Amino acid sequence: MIEVRRLSGADIGPWLPAVAELRMRVFRDFPYLYDGDLDYERRYLAAYARSPRSVFVLALDGGRVVGASTGLPLVDDADAFQAPFQAAGIPVESVFYFGESVLLPDYRGQGLGHRFFDEREAHAVGFGDYAMTAFAAVDRAPEDRRRPTGHRDNDAFWAKRGYVRRPDLRMRLGWKELGETEESEKSLTFWLRPLAQPEWVGGERSGF
Numbered sequence: 001m002i003e004v005r006r007l008s009g010a011d012i013g014p015w016l017p018a019v020a021e022l023r024m025r026v027f028r029d030f031p032y033l034y035d036g037d038l039d040y041e042r043r044y045l046a047a048y049a050r051s052p053r054s055v056f057v058l059a060l061d062g063g064r065v066v067g068a069s070t071g072l073p074l075v076d077d078a079d080a081f082q083a084p085f086q087a088a089g090i091p092v093e094s095v096f097y098f099g100e101s102v103l104l105p106d107y108r109g110q111g112l113g114h115r116f117f118d119e120r121e122a123h124a125v126g127f128g129d130y131a132m133t134a135f136a137a138v139d140r141a142p143e144d145r146r147r148p149t150g151h152r153d154n155d156a157f158w159a160k161r162g163y164v165r166r167p168d169l170r171m172r173l174g175w176k177e178l179g180e181t182e183e184s185e186k187s188l189t190f191w192l193r194p195l196a197q198p199e200w201v202g203g204e205r206s207g208f
Helices: 010-027 040-050 080-088 112-127 155-160
Strands: 003-010 055-061 065-074 095-103 133-139 164-175 184-194
Touching: 003 010, 003 133, 010 040, 010 055, 010 095, 040 055, 040 065, 055 112, 065 112, 065 133, 080 164, 095 112, 112 133
Parallel strands: 095 133
Antiparallel strands: 003 055, 055 065, 065 095, 133 184, 164 184
16 A cells, blocks of 8 residues: 655655655656766755745655655746746746656556645645646657657646646756766756636736
8 A cells, every 4th residue: 555645844854865866766767867966956855945835745655755746836946947937927926836756667557646746736726825836847859769669758647637838938957867977958848737717817927
C-alpha cells in the first residue's frame, strides 16, 4: 500500500534531501537528461524551503520516498520563473506554480500522477486567492536522437487535466545535461489551467 502524504511550509524541511535524490535519479532520463548534483539541488529547492505556502506531495512505500510532487506560489519562486508572466501582463500573485512530479518507474501506471495533481490543486484552491496553476516542461524536438524508442510525452495527460500549452510563455533555465562539462540553458514552455474566474478576466490582461 502506497501512502500519499501532503506537507506544506516548514514541514517539508526534513524531506528535502529525499526529494533532491529522487529528482536527480528520475530527471536523469529523457527528456531532462539531468546530470544532477547536490549543490544545484540545494539552490533549486531553497525557494520551497523558504515559502510558507509551498507544498510537497510524497508517495511513500514503507516510509521510503518513491515519488514526489512540488509546488509554491509563483511570487515565491525565482525571477526566471516569474519573468514570462510579467511580460505577458499576468499578475504573478495570481499563479500557483507546480515544480515537478517525479516517480520511480516501478510505481508508475497506478494513478499516482493524477493524485499528485489532485493534491496540489486542492492545496492551491484552499488559499482562495489564486486564479490559475501552471508548470513548465522542457522543449525537446521530436527528432531528438536521444529520445528513447517508444517514449511518450505527457502532453495528452496534461491536456486531459485541463492544462493548455502556452507557446507565448517560455523561459530559459540552466542545468548540467548528461555529456556536458558545465551548465547550459534549456528552453521550457509553460502550461496553464484556471482555478477560478479572476476579477481581471475580460480584458487584454486575461492571460488565459
